Amino acid sequence: MTVTETRPGAAAGSRPAPNPAQRLISIPAKIAKSPHSARVLFPIAMFAVWLLSLMAVEEIWPFAVDVLPTPSEVGAFMWDEFITDTLARKNLYETFFISLRRLLSGFAIAMVLGTALGLAMGLSRATNAFCHDWTMAILAMPALAWALFNSIIFGFDDRGPILTVILAGIPFVIVNVREGVRNTPRELFDMARSFQVPQSKVIRHVLVPSLMPFMFAAARYCFSIGWKGLVIAEVFGGQDGAGWTIKFWYDAHRAHGVVGYAAFFVIFAILFERLVFEPISRRAFRWRPQLRTEVVEEAFGEHHEHYGEDEPARHG
Amino acid sequence: MAEIRIKNLHKEFGVGEDKVVALEDVNLDITGHSFVSIVGPSGCGKSTLLNILTGIETPTSGTVEITSDGHVAAPGYVFQAARLLPWRTVTDNLLFVQDDRSDATRERCRRYLEMVQLGDKGDKFPGELSGGMQQRVGIARAFSIEPDVLFMDEPFSHLDAITARALRRELHHMWDETKKMVVFVTHDVGEAVELSNRILVFAKGGRLEDDIQIDLPFPRDPADDEVAVAKAHVLRKFEELDLLAS
Ligand SMILES: Nc1ncnc2c1ncn2[C@@H]1O[C@H](COP(=O)(O)OP(=O)(O)O)[C@@H](O)[C@H]1O
Ligand SMILES: [Mg+2]
Numbered sequence: 105m106t107v108t109e110t111r112p113g114a115a116a117g118s119r120p121a122p123n124p125a126q127r128l129i130s131i132p133a134k135i136a137k138s139p140h141s142a143r144v145l146f147p148i149a150m151f152a153v154w155l156l157s158l159m160a161v162e163e164i165w166p167f168a169v170d171v172l173p174t175p176s177e178v179g180a181f182m183w184d185e186f187i188t189d190t191l192a193r194k195n196l197y198e199t200f201f202i203s204l205r206r207l208l209s210g211f212a213i214a215m216v217l218g219t220a221l222g223l224a225m226g227l228s229r230a231t232n233a234f235c236h237d238w239t240m241a242i243l244a245m246p247a248l249a250w251a252l253f254n255s256i257i258f259g260f261d262d263r264g265p266i267l268t269v270i271l272a273g274i275p276f277v278i279v280n281v282r283e284g285v286r287n288t289p290r291e292l293f294d295m296a297r298s299f300q301v302p303q304s305k306v307i308r309h310v311l312v313p314s315l316m317p318f319m320f321a322a323a324r325y326c327f328s329i330g331w332k333g334l335v336i337a338e339v340f341g342g343q344d345g346a347g348w349t350i351k352f353w354y355d356a357h358r359a360h361g362v363v364g365y366a367a368f369f370v371i372f373a374i375l376f377e378r379l380v381f382e383p384i385s386r387r388a389f390r391w392r393p394q395l396r397t398e399v400v401e402e403a404f405g406e407h408h409e410h411y412g413e414d415e416p417a418r419h420g
Numbered sequence: 421m422a423e424i425r426i427k428n429l430h431k432e433f434g435v436g437e438d439k440v441v442a443l444e445d446v447n448l449d450i451t452g453h454s455f456v457s458i459v460g461p462s463g464c465g466k467s468t469l470l471n472i473l474t475g476i477e478t479p480t481s482g483t484v485e486i487t488s489d490g491h492v493a494a495p496g497y498v499f500q501a502a503r504l505l506p507w508r509t510v511t512d513n514l515l516f517v518q519d520d521r522s523d524a525t526r527e528r529c530r531r532y533l534e535m536v537q538l539g540d541k542g543d544k545f546p547g548e549l550s551g552g553m554q555q556r557v558g559i560a561r562a563f564s565i566e567p568d569v570l571f572m573d574e575p576f577s578h579l580d581a582i583t584a585r586a587l588r589r590e591l592h593h594m595w596d597e598t599k600k601m602v603v604f605v606t607h608d609v610g611e612a613v614e615l616s617n618r619i620l621v622f623a624k625g626g627r628l629e630d631d632i633q634i635d636l637p638f639p640r641d642p643a644d645d646e647v648a649v650a651k652a653h654v655l656r657k658f659e660e661l662d663l664l665a666s
Pocket of ligand 2: 468573
């Protein structure tokens with residue numbers, strides 16, 4: 105018997121190495137393809153669209169210049185706010201601190217209550233039947249409606265905005281946690297039972313980690329939807345806070361203030377995502393294979409996703 | 421010495437129209453240093469039997485008893501897919517099923533990982549390993565509790581032929597060395613004949629149809645005449661029982 109040796113590397117290695125000129129040409133293509141530069145390109149493109157539309161509107165309706173903010177106006181406004189030189193009653197940092205405090209209070213309450221309800225609904229059909237329509241109703245209600253109701257009920261104190269955050273965010277927590285409970289990995293619980301692992305250990309090492317991705321989705325939604333709800337609530341029922349302040353600039357007919365403050369909202373949300381959610385999630389989901397993959401040693405025909413298994417074996 | 425006693429075991433799933441009989445009136449004793457294979461078409465209750473023996477399922481009626489020198493025996497279970505905790509490292513997966521985390525326990529876990537040639541993979545997460553390596557972790561986990569009886573449910577069926585062959589050899593070696601009882605489910609008659617000294621044939625509806633002793637020396641080479649004859653014999657039983665058509 106003859107054995108022909110085939111080198112797996114041979115095919116890949118046969119491509120000729122690019123010469124320096126070719127390499128130079130390929131640089132712009134590489135930049136265009138990289139997700140990082142695509143990320144950077146987006147704000148630049150938006151900026152260009154802004155300038156172009158300003159010019160276009162000016163052409164059609166010259167008076168608009170007095171109303172429409174230019175990038176330099178907005179930039180100057182944001183810088184003044186940044187160095188706390190403001191006409192508003194409270195400076196940027198005080199304002200965001202007040203809003204953040206409300207947001208975090210509402211967020212914490214929504215997470216705790218929502219997790220409890222989601223667990224109950226995931227574990228018990230009766231609880232789910234009882235709560236399901238209510239959850240959907242709360243989900244369907246726009247945050248604006250909650251903001252109005254709560255400002256009617258509570259007037260101008262913290263409770264209205266906080267309750268709006270809770271009501272806006274809690275359905276997402278409930279739904280996600282419930283799905284998490286319904287998707288708990290049965291075969292891992294069975295495995296633990298066959299090895300007679302005690303309940304407390306099973307909860308800590310199987311149940312909680314399996315819920316983590318769902319808790320994370322819940323937290324992210326709750327936070328961002330709660331934040332939007334909060335801003336609206338502060339517009340209607342606040343004496344301070346981010347929402348109140350954007351309304352203040354609106355009432356003062358300062359369009360650059362409105363746009364600049366909206367930009368602060370975006371920056372705030374992005375900072376939170378980058379500085380809080382991303383690092384935590386990277387730590388919590390270290391085990392996910394797409395983050396750190398190693399060379400697969402054996403040829404392995406059927407790839408089995410997750411921990412699902414034990415489909416009936418095929419048989420001749 | 422471990423002992424398994426199964427009396428009038430009956431298992432049903434569902435009620436009314438959905439009712440499925442998974443096991444019907446199974447009576448069976450297994451004792452000592454046996455390597456018992458359970459073969460039969462899919463859906464004949466093989467996994468259900470192991471699940472009952474390991475306490476995952478409870479019988480509808482009948483009794484099962486697993487003892488070792490008069491005590492309740494500790495079972496180890498190797499599943500068809502590895503069933504590792506994806507969010508714990510390989511070492512922590514082994515520690516998860518231990519009673520304690522003492523140095524002696526850690527040392528034992530390390531030893532069994534080495535035995536399946538994964539001594540350097542303790543800090544990896546299962547998702548970073550190939551399917552064959554994950555299955556080996558599952559095997560190391562079952563061995564690491566030093567069980568009185570080792571249950572294995574088609575442990576090699578998802579693996580490529582070469583890995584499966586190596587693991588089969590390794591398993592047999594460990595069985596020989598530790599003198600433990602192994603109950604091994606497979607739908608591969610060749611595998612059963614190669615490994616076991618006793619083969620139980622199950623048929624659809626969960627009935628135990630045949631109980632075949634194979635007294636040939638180990639290791640058995642599939643190309644060996646006597647082994648081929650034994651395999652042909654079991655396959656003939658399959659034909660008689662009309663199990664091949666399924
Ligand atoms: N948890 C379950 N619920 C309902 N039916 C089940 C369950 N587990 C197994 N069965 C049924 O019991 C029968 C035996 O299944 P199983 O023991 O998995 O067979 P095998 O392992 O021999 O392929 C099959 O008909 C299967 O559909
Ligand atoms: Mg099975």
